[in-house]
Amino acid sequence: MIKAQNVIKSFGDRTVLKDISVEFATGQTNLIIGRSGSGKTVLLKSLVGLHNIDSGAIYYDDVCFSELDFKARKAIRKDVGMIFQGGALLDASTVAQNVKLPLDLFTTQSEEEKMERVNFCLNRVNLDNAHHLYPSELSGGMIKRAAIARAIVMNPRYLFCDEPNSGLDPQTSIVIDNLIHDITKEYNITTIINTHDMNSVMEIGEKIVFIYEGNKWWEGSKDDILHADNRELEDFVFASAMAKRAKLAVK
Amino acid sequence: MFSLFESIGRYTLLMKKVFSRPEKMRIYRERIMYEVEALGLNSIGLTAIISVFIGAAITLQMSISLESPFIPQYLIGYATRETMTLEFSSTVVALILAGKVGSNIASEIGTMRITEQIDALEIMGVNSASYLILPKIVATVFFFPFLTIFSMLIGIAGGYVIAVVTGIMIPADYIEGLQYCFVMWEVIYSLIKIAVFAFIITSISAYCGYYAKGNSLEVGKASTRAVVLSSIVIMIFNLILTQLLLT
Ligand SMILES: Nc1ncnc2c1ncn2[C@@H]1O[C@H](COP(=O)(O)OP(=O)(O)OP(=O)(O)O)[C@@H](O)[C@H]1O
Ligand SMILES: [Mg+2]
Numbered sequence: 001m002i003k004a005q006n007v008i009k010s011f012g013d014r015t016v017l018k019d020i021s022v023e024f025a026t027g028q029t030n031l032i033i034g035r036s037g038s039g040k041t042v043l044l045k046s047l048v049g050l051h052n053i054d055s056g057a058i059y060y061d062d063v064c065f066s067e068l069d070f071k072a073r074k075a076i077r078k079d080v081g082m083i084f085q086g087g088a089l090l091d092a093s094t095v096a097q098n099v100k101l102p103l104d105l106f107t108t109q110s111e112e113e114k115m116e117r118v119n120f121c122l123n124r125v126n127l128d129n130a131h132h133l134y135p136s137e138l139s140g141g142m143i144k145r146a147a148i149a150r151a152i153v154m155n156p157r158y159l160f161c162d163e164p165n166s167g168l169d170p171q172t173s174i175v176i177d178n179l180i181h182d183i184t185k186e187y188n189i190t191t192i193i194n195t196h197d198m199n200s201v202m203e204i205g206e207k208i209v210f211i212y213e214g215n216k217w218w219e220g221s222k223d224d225i226l227h228a229d230n231r232e233l234e235d236f237v238f239a240s241a242m243a244k245r246a247k248l249a250v251k
Numbered sequence: 252m253f254s255l256f257e258s259i260g261r262y263t264l265l266m267k268k269v270f271s272r273p274e275k276m277r278i279y280r281e282r283i284m285y286e287v288e289a290l291g292l293n294s295i296g297l298t299a300i301i302s303v304f305i306g307a308a309i310t311l312q313m314s315i316s317l318e319s320p321f322i323p324q325y326l327i328g329y330a331t332r333e334t335m336t337l338e339f340s341s342t343v344v345a346l347i348l349a350g351k352v353g354s355n356i357a358s359e360i361g362t363m364r365i366t367e368q369i370d371a372l373e374i375m376g377v378n379s380a381s382y383l384i385l386p387k388i389v390a391t392v393f394f395f396p397f398l399t400i401f402s403m404l405i406g407i408a409g410g411y412v413i414a415v416v417t418g419i420m421i422p423a424d425y426i427e428g429l430q431y432c433f434v435m436w437e438v439i440y441s442l443i444k445i446a447v448f449a450f451i452i453t454s455i456s457a458y459c460g461y462y463a464k465g466n467s468l469e470v471g472k473a474s475t476r477a478v479v480l481s482s483i484v485i486m487i488f489n490l491i492l493t494q495l496l497l498t
Pocket of ligand 1: 011016034035036037038039040041042043196
């Protein structure tokens with residue numbers, strides 16, 4: 001479980017997160033949705049401690065994460081996996097080296113054990129033949145998948161994904177969504193995903209939090225979202241022409 | 252003025268992070284070896300070319316301006332040696348390396364910053380400052396003195412070659428000049444200087460890259476800033492070290 005309590009974050013005199021309180025349960029895919037610039041990335045980065053929040057508190061299960069110092073956070077970080085908007089693979093390392101890095105740094109496993117784990121993770125994301133490729137030699141979808149492999153290599157208890165399928169074709173998007181969903185169920189991870197893709201919402205959204213201009217505007221499940229009585233949410237959900245038409249047809 | 256103090260403060264904090272206890276020595280050793288190659292071995296060519304030409308040029312200039320029956324010829328060799336050991340092979344080589352290595356470090360780390368690679372390391376629980384910067388500092392502080400020795404030898408050889416080729420002076424006089432009044436301390440002074448300059452180049456450039464934000468334009472600016480800033484600091488420390496070590 002991950003919990004944010006009255007989180008406020010501003011840059012200079014611009015307040016980006018305005019008093020956000022929200023709880024994300026373990027073993028389910030929690031989605032944060034909202035328009036571009038609404039503050040999703042800032043919220044996610046505040047939750048993992050890449051941004052220091054101005055006030056409020058962040059809990060990882062029973063631990064108050066936002067009060068920990070650098071050293072104590074490091075211990076929790078071993079349980080955290082994160083997929084960045086752009087993948088953020090290390091340019092100077094191959095795919096296999098990227099995935100192996102956390103094992104190199106934080107485990108005492110032998111080289112064979114580590115490679116076995118790397119192979120397993122890359123196989124899990126269907127990247128069997130990319131071990132020796134550098135990030136510059138990968139397609140967008142392959143980068144995302146390699147980033148997922150790196151994020152799960154340490155068996156994280158918390159998984160954060162910033163727009164895991166932005167810029168991908170619909171088919172690949174679904175593959176990646178399902179992959180994250182399956183991993184979440186399989187290992188009982190607390191997963192939080194940023195997205196503005198309604199397909200993902202309807203596909204894998206178990207809990208959905210709608211952020212509007214830095215406020216938590218709405219939360220609920222994907223079954224509620226189509227009937228929610230909330231102007232801004234409705235605008236967001238039915239933004240696409242197809243969705244609008246479908247809604248009219250239903251009426 | 253305030254921003255100068257703020258920058259110095261942030262630089263100091265970064266260095267504190269860089270020199271905290273490494274995660275795993277073996278990983279660091281591998282990375283140091285990699286950086287020795289990337290930052291040190293790859294600079295040998297540039298150092299060699301510049302040193303040989305400067306050594307030759309100094310010899311040529313000296314022999315023209317010291318052309319007088321009252322001045323012994325071996326002083327030309329002496330002057331070449333002194334210029335190379337005292338100033339060129341440490342300070343000027345450091346300025347040139349600031350351009351090559353400094354911009355390289357700043358743009359590499361800056362790109363890692365804006366593409367969130369540094370964030371990714373932090374999320375894993377890695378001390379990104381130490382992981383990325385410490386191996387570069389160790390590699391350059393350890394390796395640049397070899398570049399300086401190399402530059403001294405090559406520069407002096409360049410002077411010898413020009414003496415032989417142009418016949419402007421008797422090579423034996425040149426050799427005699429090289430041995431005239433040789434003080435070992437001058438070489439050591441130069442090696443101490445280059446080690447300090449190596450630290451300045453690497454740490455300042457890494458600092459400029461580490462705090463880059465925005466886009467590729469900003470990375471370009473960060474790498475320019477790295478070169479300018481480290482060059483200025485090198486000049487200042489050149490005076491300070493000379494005052495401390497030579498007088
Ligand atoms: N480091 C920063 N410094 C200053 N302002 C920032 C910073 N990061 C984000 N912001 C501001 O915070 C606001 C929210 O940005 P954020 O990146 O969270 O949007 P987002 O919801 O993730 O959008 P997108 O869907 O496009 O990724 C933006 O208006 C942005 O200008
Ligand atoms: Mg974002």
